[in-house]
Amino acid sequence: MKKILVLLLFLPVLSIFAQVDLRNFDVTKFTGDITLVSLQRFLQTDEYVSVEGVVFRITANKKFLTRAEIKSELLTEDRFVGLLALTIDELSSYNGKDKIGLVAVRGVIYDVSNSSRWRNGIHQNRHNAGEELTYDILKLSPHGQKMLERVKPFGVLVFTPDQLARFDGKGKNKAYVSAFGVVYDMSQSKTLKDGSHFGYPAGNELTFEIRQMPGHEAMLSRIYPIGLLVFDEKSLARFDGKSMKVVSKNLELYKSFIKVGNIVYDVTQSSWQEKLNLGPDAQSGRDYTSQFECESQGSCSHDHADIKVLEGFAKVGFGIL
Numbered sequence: 174m175k176k177i178l179v180l181l182l183f184l185p186v187l188s189i190f191a192q193v194d195l196r197n198f199d200v201t202k203f204t205g206d207i208t209l210v211s212l213q214r215f216l217q218t219d220e221y222v223s224v225e226g227v228v229f230r231i232t233a234n235k236k237f238l239t240r241a242e243i244k245s246e247l248l249t250e251d252r253f254v255g256l257l258a259l260t261i262d263e264l265s266s267y268n269g270k271d272k273i274g275l276v277a278v279r280g281v282i283y284d285v286s287n288s289s290r291w292r293n294g295i296h297q298n299r300h301n302a303g304e305e306l307t308y309d310i311l312k313l314s315p316h317g318q319k320m321l322e323r324v325k326p327f328g329v330l331v332f333t334p335d336q337l338a339r340f341d342g343k344g345k346n347k348a349y350v351s352a353f354g355v356v357y358d359m360s361q362s363k364t365l366k367d368g369s370h371f372g373y374p375a376g377n378e379l380t381f382e383i384r385q386m387p388g389h390e391a392m393l394s395r396i397y398p399i400g401l402l403v404f405d406e407k408s409l410a411r412f413d414g415k416s417m418k419v420v421s422k423n424l425e426l427y428k429s430f431i432k433v434g435n436i437v438y439d440v441t442q443s444s445w446q447e448k449l450n451l452g453p454d455a456q457s458g459r460d461y462t463s464q465f466e467c468e469s470q471g472s473c474s475h476d477h478a479d480i481k482v483l484e485g486f487a488k489v490g491f492g493i494l
């Protein structure tokens with residue numbers, strides 16, 4: 174009995190500590206149930222610390238801590254905030270010269286600044302800190318991913334739609350695409366011609382398009398997941414059903430996205446207004462969290478939508494704090 178009680182007491186601590194470990198993070202399985210904390214917000218908030226990329230609300234004299242530097246008992250569920258998220262542009266400034274050196278592999282950013290093999294942010298004369306190196310470590314290095322056990326996680330890698338657009342596969346640019354909220358590196362695909370895959374240009378969010386081809390989603394396992402797609406109010410507003418055209422030869426259709434909680438959904442060509450109990454004039458490109466809020470608080474006085482309706486829409490990205 175005593176044993177069970179002790180176990181129960183420690184369960185919340187253990188679960189947060191074990192569950193939210195960036196070493197086990199699989200970017201393709203991220204559901205949006207954990208908050209992404211932008212680097213900017215993190216640095217502005219005095220009481221936030223990052224323990225190997227996991228943000229907690231704790232007052233300490235250091236912002237960045239390793240797991241060895243903090244008592245695990247302090248890392249309780251009520252102090253847990255989310256995951257530290259760096260954009261691809263922020264990552265590139267951590268090149269090991271003026272700042273510490275960071276590298277990204279499969280959506281996880283690692284700190285290589287304590288490694289003698291990465292002095293001044295340069296590795297084996299050919300790899301630089303500040304870069305996304307998934308393909309390089311998996312396919313070009315002699316050692317593969319296992320060397321990452323020697324360095325500490327620092328955060329997760331995210332892209333805004335504008336940043337994604339720069340990776341259009343033209344000239345020397347890498348070819349990145351996004352589907353279901355995950356950004357993939359498609360640069361190595363033999364199907365690409367001048368940055369396009371059968372007319373679908375890299376640099377784009379292509380969830381709606383790939384769903385038009387049943388079964389084709391499985392193809393995503395052949396390319397490299399490298400990060401998450403994140404939206405702020407402004408980038409979400411562009412997906413208002415009038416501005417962003419679906420890539421298609423036959424359809425004259427524009428994408429509609431909405432945000433609920435931390436998740437952005439594609440509601441293009443669906444009767445989403447009706448499902449959310451909104452009038453037909455409701456606009457996409459906006460945050461509709463309030464349509465569901467009383468559901469989560471159990472205090473509904475009027476006709477709110479059932480949160481389950483969201484399961485019918487594809488996830489296309491995430492919000493960021």
Ligand code: HEM
Nearest residue numbers: 276288289290297300306309310313314315320321323324
């Ligand atoms: C052609 C490419 C590469 C070569 C030839 C190479 C070679 C090496 C060698 C010889 C070591 C030392 C192994 C040892 O101590 O047993 C090493 C360590 C390491 N490499 Fe690479 N590497 C390459 C690419 C990469 C890439 C792309 C990454 C990206 C993240 C990476 C991350 C690391 C890390 C984290 C270590 C451990 C450093 C430490 O022990 O402090 N390597 N690499």
Ligand code: HEM
Nearest residue numbers: 350352361362363364370371373379382383392393395396
């Ligand atoms: C008319 C539309 C499309 C056609 C005709 C098409 C056709 C193909 C073909 C023929 C392959 C190669 C299959 C093989 O090697 O066995 C392929 C692979 C692939 N497709 Fe598509 N595709 C289309 C749309 C899309 C869209 C919208 C995406 C969204 C991202 C996508 C993502 C992929 C990926 C990731 C692969 C694997 C690439 C590789 O193995 O190098 N496709 N597609």
